Structures are given as structure tokens and as C-alpha cells.
Amino acid sequence: MSEEVKKFKVTVDGQTVEVAPGTTILEAARAIGGKSVPPAMCYYKPLETSGGRCRTCLVEVSKGSDADPRPMPKLVASCRTTVMDGMEIKNLQSEKTQEARKAVTEFLLVNHPLDCPVCDQAGECHLQDLGYEHGLERTRTEFERRTFEPEDIGPYIKLHMNRCILCARCVIAANQLTEKREHGILFRGDHAEISTYLNKALDNDFIGNVIDVCPVGALTDRTARFASRVWFTKPMDAHCSCDKCSGKAVLWMKGDEIIRVTTRQNQYGESEEWICNSCRFEKKELSYWTIEGPRHIDRHSVISLNHYQKPQDEPVLLDNFQAKQLSEKDEAEANEQI
Template sequence: MSEEVKKFKITIDGQEVEVLPGTSILEAARQIGGQSVPPAMCYYKPLETSGGRCRTCLVEVSKGSDADPRPMPKLVASCRTNVMDGMEVKNVTSEKTQEARKGVTEFLLINHPLDCPICDQAGECHLQDLSYEHGLETTRTEFTRRTFEPEDIGPYIKLNMNRCILCARCVLVANQLTEEREHGILFRGDHAEISTYLNKALENDFIGNVIDVCPVGALTDRTSRFASRVWFTKPVNATCSCDKCSGKAVLWMKGDEIIRVTARKDQYDEVEEWICNDCRFHKKDLKLWNVEGPRHIDRHSVISLNHYEKPKEYFRQIDNPDAKEISESDENQKGDKII
């Protein structure tokens, strides 16, 4: 009979949770939820070896463990630091963490253009959320921004290197989903950039997933570019018969028209099941899909605004000027009686 694994207790912003040994601070924070969860621009749970690049998830460890209660001398990357029993962590309650996050955000925006009004990622961009919370009004750098011309790196994908933050998610997803990766990070330091090998195009059956994992607007869908703002579309769950993937996807609708197709994601914007290029780019006819119902977007962005449900304090007014407004509680008390 196997022995039960002892769980570690960790406290984040005064909230305690028990997790298995080997769990990262970031994953422990996600079990708590709310504002205690640090932002992550490069970490992506479904991708092995992701994380440790963007430094937006830095946290302060005020107590190392019960065995060694000394605080860690520097801020640590929560996606790469495992918990210890009795560890105490500060995220939103740490001034050092918030100040460091502002500095990281400033670095990420040094070369990033202010083109949100024309960017297809606007409204569901992680960098937009991060800059809104921690960004500065002006930049302190005096150097000229590095610029690149947008390029097509395949029949379906547009690369705008100006917006890239080198999180390497697209490289990892290509490594782990495709047999032969045809793009990567070239050069080093401030000359580093995402690019394809010479005379190569990204055409693998699952390469479209690099669009879903990109946290900014560096990789976008050429079949839906500039078709509609994301907040003007309504996401719905749908399935189709596909022999390459599960066929489970999210359709972004504008009326009866499918603007784009994406994989289904969880509340941290991480893909639940990868989808193939056929489902993503070619099946734009509603007849090919079985619509299951509205898709609730958990992320705090404009796409999570209430499209389908009535507000909790909503009162239905009967189409009669002499009638009174009645609440749902009043309706429940009266049963089926019609007023």
C-alpha cells in the first residue's frame, strides 16, 4: 500500500493553501485564485520548460520554510520556484514586488509600439492588461525603438516582430507539437528576433496554435486580420467532425458569420486542447459546426463583459405602463402565476 504524500502548506498574501511537493509558487497561487495570482507572460502550463523569461511573476518570499524561516534575499520568479513547507509569499502585499513589476513592464514596452488601435490582439492582450496596471505614462529611454516590417511566415500566419516580447511560447509549441520546427529565436541580446529558416514557411497541421499561445499581437491569423474588433464578436463553443484533432473549438461570431476560430482556453488563457489548421483556418462555414452554446471568457478583459446573462440585480419590466417591476425572487414566490 503506497504511503500518502505529505502536502506542503504555503501562505500567499495571508491566504493558506496545501499543495503537493514540487508545485511552483505560481501554481500554488492559482489554487488560491484572485489577486494573489502573479501575472505570467511567458509561463504556459501545457508547454514543458516554459517560464523564467519575462520576470513579470516576481514575488517576495518573506519566509523560506518552517525549517529555515529566513526570507529569500531577492525576489524570485514564482513560475520557476518550488514551494517549501511553511513558506510565506507576498505578491500584491509587497511593495518590492509591485515596484519590480513596474520596472519589468517598462522594459517590455521599450520597443513595443503604441499600436493598440490597429492591433488584432487589442482587447485580449496580456501586455495591455499589464501596462494598464503597472505601465508608465511616458518612456524614459532615449534610444530609437528597433523596428521590423510585418511579414508572412506562412499562408495563414502574420508576424509583426515589433510587438514580440520574446517569450518563446511559439517556439516551444512548435517544438512539442510539430515534427520539424521551422522557426526560432535568431541572434542574441537586443538583436534577438523570431524568424523562420531561410525559404521556409510555417505549414505544419498544428502550427496555427502559435497564434493562440502568443500573449501579444506578434502572431496573428491572416484569415481574420482586421475583420472585427474582438469586443464586437460573441464567442460560442462548437464541435466538428475532424480526424486530426478533437474538433472542439471556440467560434467568434459576428451575426451569422464566423470571424475566426480558436482553441478553447481556461481562465489563465491556456489552451485546453490543441486544434488543427483545418478547423482553425478552413472551416468558416457555420454549417460545418455543431454549436453547443455561449462561451464564458474568464479573463478580465473586454471580451469577458456580459454578453449573455442578465445582471444579478436586473428587474424585468412587463410591457405595460401600469405594471410594476418584479424581481426573480418575487417570481419564484408566486410560482407560475402570471401578473
């Protein structure tokens, strides 16, 4: 019989959880859930070697372990740091963490155009969420933003390099989902950019998934470009018969019209299953799909707020006739008591 692996006890913002050795701090925080989970712009669990680039998931380790209780001298990237038994982490409870996250957000927005009013990613953009939570009212930079010339990478995917934060998710996804490498990060430093080899179009059967892994609006769907705001559409779980992928997807509909098709994602915006280009770009008619029902959006966004449900603690408003009846009833009871 194999010996049972001892689990490590980890505490995040005062909440303790037991995880297997080798688990990262970010995954341990996700096991707890709630607001103690650090944000992540580059880490993507289904993609190997992702993470360690954006630094939005920085946390403070106030206790290294039971064996060595000394705190770590600097903030660490939770997506790349593995836990130790007895480790204590501060995320929301750490002022240093919040200040660092605010500074990282400011750095990410240094060259970002902030064109949310025209960006198709608005409403489901992770950088937009960080900007509202940690952003400054005005920029402190005086130089011009970094800009790039438009580049055509095919009929289905629109590349807007000015919005890119170089998280490398799309490059890692393409390396793992396609047989040959067609695009990557060119140059270094402030000149680094996502581009294809000699302006080659991205035409692999699964290359459309780079749209879903992009946390900002750098890669968007050409077939749904400027068609509708995401909060005006209704996400519906659906499936179809496909010989390339599972055929399980989310249809973003406006009435009976399919605006766009995406993968099914969890509350952290990570795809559960990849879909092919045929399901994503070509099957825009309801006859191809079997509707399963509305998609519940777990991630906090304007989409998840579109639930037409009455809050339980909402006060009940009465009309004038009901209010008059209640007031007469109260007055009669008061007279009886006198």
C-alpha cells in the same frame, strides 16, 4: 500500499493552501485563485520548459519554510520556484513586488509599438492588461524603438516582429507539436528575433496553435486580419468531426459569420486542447460545426464584461408615474401617523 505523500502548506497574501511537493509558487497561487495570482507572459502550463523569461511573475518570499524561516534575499520568479512546507509569499501585499512588476512592464514596453488601435490582439492582450495596470503615463526612453522588416511566414499566420517580447512560447509550442523545427529565435541580445529557416513558410498541420499561445499581437490570424474587434464578436463553443484533432474549438462570430476559430482556453489564457489548421483556418462555414452554446470567458478582459446581466446591487430607476404614486403613498402614511 504506497505511502501517502505529505503535502506542503503554502501561504500567499495571507491565504493558505496545501499543494504537492514540487509545485511552483505560481501554481500554488492559482490553486487559491483571485487577485493573488501573479501575471505570467511566458509561462504556459501545457508547454514543457516554458517560463523564466519575462519576469512579470516576480514575488516576495517573506518566509522560506518552517525549517528555515529566513526570507529570500531577492524577488523570485514564481513560475520556476518550487514551494517549501510553511513558505509564505507576498504578491499584492508586497511593495517591492509591485515596483518590480512596474519596472518589468516598462522594460517590455520599451520597444513595443503600442499600436493597440490597429492590433488584432487588442482586448485580449496580456501586455495591454499589464500596461494599463502598471504602465507609466509617458516613456522615459529617448532612443528609437527596435524595428524589423516584415517577413512572410505563410498564408495563414502573420508575423509582426515589432510587437514580439521574446517569450519563446511559439518556439516551444512548435517544438512539441510539430515533427521538425521550422522557426526559432535568431541572434542575441537586442538583435534577437523570431524567424524561420531561410524564410520558409510554416505549414505544419498544428502550427496555427502558435497564434493562441502568443501573449501579444506578434502572431495573428491572417484569415481574420482586421475583420472585427474582438469585443464586437461572440465566442461560441462548438465541435466538428475531424480526423486530425478533437474538433473542439471556440467560434468567434459576428451575426452568422465566423470571424475566426481558436482553441478553448482557461482563465489564464492557456489552451485546453490543440486544434489543427483545417479546423482553424478552413472551416469558416456554420455547416461544418455543431454549436454547443456561448463560451464563458473567465479571464478578466473586455470580452468577459460583455454579459448582458443586470447587477444585483444596481438601483432601480422608476418612471414619473411610479415615483408620483410612491410619493403620494408616503405622504398619506405620514398624515396617518400625525
